Amino acid sequence: MSKNKKIFSALALMGMAIFIMAFASMPAAGSKEITITNLVKESGKFDDDYVMTQGLLIKDSIQWDADKLELRFEIYDENETVLQVFHKGVQPDNFTDDVIVIVEGFFQDDGIFEAEKVMTKCPSKYEGEDMENYDGEMHKELFNDSQE
Known part of the structure; x- marks a missing residue:
């Protein structure tokens, strides 16, 4: 040669x-996008898999510990299935009721999703509308349409 x-x-x-x-x-790069319902119902199927899911935030469930940088909250999908999430890191700025939250991480044996990434998606922010005129019901419809 x-x-x-x-x-x-x-x-x-x-x-x-x-x-x-x-x-x-x-x-x-190796994450699987799974619905909350499938993740909860078939939890054993996703052991050790890095997965991504999304749901609407339940604002009353937010527990933020600024000293430890620990965030706990719940999200739900169109089937009203609730997922408990734990995140070690910063809380996103626009954590409001019914904002779409996208989480990536691992589903633990105890039923809690340990998120390495937490992102929010708010249509009113991207459509140029102000938050005072935010329509939560329209947001829910958009979320449900994106799941179909």
């Missing part, structure tokens, strides 16, 4: 190795 072919082969292998390491180090 010529010297140029050896160098090209070595560079190609190094490039593939870097790509594989970068892709494997991103847990979200």
